[in-house]
Amino acid sequence: MALTGLFLCLFLVGHLLGNLQLLIPGDDGQRAFNEYAYFMTHNPFIKILSYLTYFSILFHAVDGLVLTIQNKKARPIKYAYNKPERNSKLPSRYMAILGSAILIFIIMHMANFWAVMHFQEDIPLEKMTYVFESPSGESVDFDYYTTHNNGVTINNFRNHVPVSAVEKDSLTGKSDVVIKNQTEFYVDGQKKKIAEGYKDLHSITLAFFGHDKEDKAGLPANEYAIVAVLLYVLAMVVLAFHLWHGFASAFQTLGFKNEKYTKLLDGFGKVFSVLVPLGFAIIPIILFLTK
Amino acid sequence: MKLTLKIWRQKNANDKGGIKTYSLDNVSEHMSFLEMMDVLNEQIIAEGKEEPIAFDHDCREGICGMCSMHINGQPHGPDRAITTCQLHMRSFNDGDTIYIEPWRAKGFPVIKDLVVDRSAFDRIQHAGGFVSVGTSGNTQDANAIPIPKADADKAFDAATCIGCGACVAACKNASAMLFVSAKVSQFALLPQGKVEAKRRVLNMVEQMDKEGFGNCTNTGACSVECPKEISLENIARMNREYLKASVTGE
Numbered sequence: 001m002a003l004t005g006l007f008l009c010l011f012l013v014g015h016l017l018g019n020l021q022l023l024i025p026g027d028d029g030q031r032a033f034n035e036y037a038y039f040m041t042h043n044p045f046i047k048i049l050s051y052l053t054y055f056s057i058l059f060h061a062v063d064g065l066v067l068t069i070q071n072k073k074a075r076p077i078k079y080a081y082n083k084p085e086r087n088s089k090l091p092s093r094y095m096a097i098l099g100s101a102i103l104i105f106i107i108m109h110m111a112n113f114w115a116v117m118h119f120q121e122d123i124p125l126e127k128m129t130y131v132f133e134s135p136s137g138e139s140v141d142f143d144y145y146t147t148h149n150n151g152v153t154i155n156n157f158r159n160h161v162p163v164s165a166v167e168k169d170s171l172t173g174k175s176d177v178v179i180k181n182q183t184e185f186y187v188d189g190q191k192k193k194i195a196e197g198y199k200d201l202h203s204i205t206l207a208f209f210g211h212d213k214e215d216k217a218g219l220p221a222n223e224y225a226i227v228a229v230l231l232y233v234l235a236m237v238v239l240a241f242h243l244w245h246g247f248a249s250a251f252q253t254l255g256f257k258n259e260k261y262t263k264l265l266d267g268f269g270k271v272f273s274v275l276v277p278l279g280f281a282i283i284p285i286i287l288f289l290t291k
Numbered sequence: 292m293k294l295t296l297k298i299w300r301q302k303n304a305n306d307k308g309g310i311k312t313y314s315l316d317n318v319s320e321h322m323s324f325l326e327m328m329d330v331l332n333e334q335i336i337a338e339g340k341e342e343p344i345a346f347d348h349d350c351r352e353g354i355c356g357m358c359s360m361h362i363n364g365q366p367h368g369p370d371r372a373i374t375t376c377q378l379h380m381r382s383f384n385d386g387d388t389i390y391i392e393p394w395r396a397k398g399f400p401v402i403k404d405l406v407v408d409r410s411a412f413d414r415i416q417h418a419g420g421f422v423s424v425g426t427s428g429n430t431q432d433a434n435a436i437p438i439p440k441a442d443a444d445k446a447f448d449a450a451t452c453i454g455c456g457a458c459v460a461a462c463k464n465a466s467a468m469l470f471v472s473a474k475v476s477q478f479a480l481l482p483q484g485k486v487e488a489k490r491r492v493l494n495m496v497e498q499m500d501k502e503g504f505g506n507c508t509n510t511g512a513c514s515v516e517c518p519k520e521i522s523l524e525n526i527a528r529m530n531r532e533y534l535k536a537s538v539t540g541e
Contacts, residue, residue: 067506071464074397074505080297080310081390083364087461088510095508249509255531257524 001063002253004056005246009272011053016279022205023286027128031146033202034126037117038148061103068096091245098242105235112208112228117201123182124204124217125197127163147185147195161185161195209284210291221291229284236277243273292318292385296331298344299392301401304408308401310390320381324368325351325358327380345404353377353518356453359460360405361392366457366516374455374518394456396465397503411502412454412470418498419491420474422483442480449476451519458513458521464505469513471499472529473521479532489536496533 018040021033040046084093091098116123130142144160165177166185178188185195203217210225222228247269251257256265293316301308315331322330325348332343349357358375362368368378383389391405399407450473458469475492478484484491507526514523 067508071466071505071508074465074503075395075463076397077395079361079364079392079395080299081364081392084463084512086365086369087512087515088463092508092510093463245509252509252523252527253507253530255527255534257527259524262524 001060001067002250004060004063005250007052007056008060009243009247009250009276011049011056012276012280016276019280019283022202022283030126030200030202031128033205034146034198034200037201038198041117057103057106061099064096064099089245091241092249095242095245098238101238102235102242105231105238108231113201113205116204117199121182124200124219125179125183126200126202127216128160145185145195145197147197161197206287206291209287211287212291225288225291229288232284233281236281239280240273240277243276244270247272292320292380292383292387294318294327294383294386295388297388297390298405299401300344300404301393303403304400310392318380320379322380323351323376324360324362324378324380325376345402345406347406348376351376354453356455359394359407359409359456361390361394361460363390366394366460367455367518371515372518372520374453374457377518394460396456396459398465398467399456399459407456409454409456411504412456412467414502415467415471415495415498416454416474419487419494420478422478423487424483436482438481445524446477446480449473449480449521449525452477452517452521453519455518457516457518459504461512461516462505462507463510463512464508466507466513467499467502467504468507468526468529469517469521469523471495472525475529475532476525479528488532489540492529492532492536493540496529 018036021029021036023029024032040050126146127143128146130144131139132142134140143163145163145166147161161177166175166179168175175188177194178186179197180186183197183199184193185197186192187194200217203211203213203219207213207217207219208222208225208228210221210229212221213219214221248266251265251269256262293314296313296315297310298313299308300311313331313335315327315334318327318330325346328344328346335341335343347357347359349355351358353374353376356374358367360367360375362375362378367373367375368382370378370382393399393401393405394407394409396407398411399409402408452470452473454470456467456470459465459467462468475495478491479488509523509526511523514521
């Protein structure tokens with residue numbers, strides 16, 4: 001429990017730093033977040049870390065369940081009258097329930113975000129708009145997909161795939177470029193991949209928390225954004241209580257406790273258990289308020 | 292003062308048992324809790340309808356670890372750092388209802404009424420809570436072995452554990468970690484205990500698990516309720532000793 005718990009604490013820090021990029025305004029924020037998401041899903045070392053994280057979550061949950069069952073069995077007859085609040089703090093007595101609530105949140109989070117990212121075939125890809133002045137003096141918008149690897153030159157634009165090239169011709173019903181496997185651009189009828197786009201997870205997240213991205217990513221604002229925000233914040237409160245006991249408890253289990261540094265560790269644990277969930281929680285709140 | 296007492300009655304280990312309500316008048320605030328129980332038993336005997344209530348007690352001065360009552364939701368009652376025999380009726384008010392139950396743990400089966408079988412603790416001690424001493428030749432001068440004062444103090448603090456079982460009774464998991472860790476620590480801190488240190492911690496923990504006690508989730512309830520205020524630091528020390536022994540033990 002202790003080792004996987006502390007590893008998951010480290011994971012939380014990494015995850016939070018990544019999420020905070022959602023607060024960078026404008027196109028820069030979108031670029032930063034989507035490039036970060038690309039890195040997180042393509043780097044082989046991150047892959048190892050992510051499997052380690054899945055394993056830790058499962059192990060932590062299963063081990064917790066086994067220990068809870070053992071602990072229930074250790075007291076077959078309950079006290080008729082018990083006053084546990086006189087000798088222990090509330091979070092320490094409800095770790096299993098708090099943990100189960102967090103597991104439910106993780107499953108919902110995986111369904112809402114992770115599954116969409118990995119499996120949704122028509123996932124929106126990151127689009128940018130370049131505004132330039134035409135020779136006649138009026139400003140013209142040029143929409144393009146940003147791509148990861150250098151694409152071939154299409155319509156004189158390198159590294160980008162114009163949105164117009166993907167759109168179907170109204171007469172023939174065909175397009176110059178087609179998207180396959182979520183992110184790969186192919187010239188229609190040819191087998192060679194010309195470029196790879198970025199999944200627009202930034203827009204998906206913003207739409208989920210109430211932003212209207214209909215015109216840019218084809219994602220209307222989530223009608224139930226307020227529910228999503230409230231559930232997210234609630235989950236972070238639960239996480240805070242879980243960490244309030246869990247952080248220091250992990251060190252105690254591993255044998256780190258003595259007069260010199262226990263106070264420091266306990267203090268750091270309390271700060272950690274408030275700041276990390278708070279950091280997570282303010283993101284959807286800010287996104288919702290700035291929609 | 293007048294009290295309503297709700298007391299666990301159970302004829303024997305196989306009896307189902309249940310809470311029974313008693314009324315007791317003229318209780319002096321100067322009585323110890325056990326004296327109050329004596330008065331109640333005299334009343335029960337005088338009435339002659341049922342057997343007196345069985346409860347454990349011995350020295351009645353807070354050092355033997357025999358008394359073992361879960362009083363109003365807490366082992367040894369509402370006061371801190373005392374055993375039930377040192378709890379006085381002045382801690383209660385006239386008209387109070389007091390629940391009295393035996394320790395509840397799989398490792399501590401009820402023998403009768405408020406008496407539980409704590410021989411599981413003896414078996415854990417037998418598994419390693421000792422030092423082997425050569426008895427041939429002359430006795431060595433005790434002061435010949437230098438021991439840092441801080442270590443000696445901590446070992447002594449751990450050794451003050453009277454094995455009453457309040458830690459198990461208080462723990463939501465009925466875990467015996469505080470008791471076992473105190474017994475491990477009192478030797479682990481001293482040079483005399485180092486010889487058998489690895490075997491000791493492994494064997495005692497193994498026996499603890501066999502007895503059906505729960506796991507430690509670090510709620511800290513044990514240390515709060517402990518009449519000898521044994522520190523959680525001992526549990527951390529035992530965890531260290533256990534990890535070390537698991538990795539390097541024979």
